[in-house]
Amino acid sequence: MSRNPYAVNIPSMEEMLLGKKPTRRKKTTKKPTKSVKKKFTLTTSTRRLITKEVGKCENCNDKKSLEVHHIKKESDGGSNTLNNLIVLCHECHKDKAHRGSLSATEQRRKIRKRSVKLQNGIKVIINQAKKRQQKTTTKKKTTTKKTTRRKKPDSIYDFPVYEPQKLKF
Numbered sequence: 001m002s003r004n005p006y007a008v009n010i011p012s013m014e015e016m017l018l019g020k021k022p023t024r025r026k027k028t029t030k031k032p033t034k035s036v037k038k039k040f041t042l043t044t045s046t047r048r049l050i051t052k053e054v055g056k057c058e059n060c061n062d063k064k065s066l067e068v069h070h071i072k073k074e075s076d077g078g079s080n081t082l083n084n085l086i087v088l089c090h091e092c093h094k095d096k097a098h099r100g101s102l103s104a105t106e107q108r109r110k111i112r113k114r115s116v117k118l119q120n121g122i123k124v125i126i127n128q129a130k131k132r133q134q135k136t137t138t139k140k141k142t143t144t145k146k147t148t149r150r151k152k153p154d155s156i157y158d159f160p161v162y163e164p165q166k167l168k169f
Helices: 012-019 044-054 090-097 104-112 116-138
Strands: 066-070 085-089
Touching: 044 066, 044 085, 066 090, 066 104, 085 090, 085 104
Parallel strands: none
Antiparallel strands: 066 085
C-alpha cells in the first residue's frame, strides 16, 4: 500500500485548542504469516515401490518379506528421506534393528554402500510420492450445481397452461 503524498494530517479538537502539533499515524506493517508444511508420510504403496526397487535386505541379502525401516524414528524427529530409510527383511527388522543388535551407525554404513543407480531410483520414488501428496492436499473440492433454465416463451401464447386438478372424495 502506498501513501498518498497529498494527504493532510487534520489535527483533533484537543490539538487545536491546546496548540499541540498533530501526531502522525504509525505505519501498520503486516507480519508475514508462517506457512506450516505438512510432513510427508510414507504410504504403503510408496513402501512397496521402495522395497521393489531395492529388491533385497540391505543387511543379509534375503529377498523375502521386505520392510522399510526408519533408522531414526519419525516420532523422534526422523524424516522420510533417502538417508534415513533402509530396506530390511522381516527377521532383520524385528530382531536386529528394533532389538539393538544392528546399530544405527551400521545401518548408515550400509546405506552409504548403495549404488548411485539405486539411490537415484529411491529418490525418484520419494519425490513422486511427495508431489502426489502435495497435489491431494492442495486440491479443493468444488461442486457445481447444474441449473436448468426455462426456455423463454416467444409469444404470450407459449406460456404453459395449467388445468385445475379434480379432487377425489
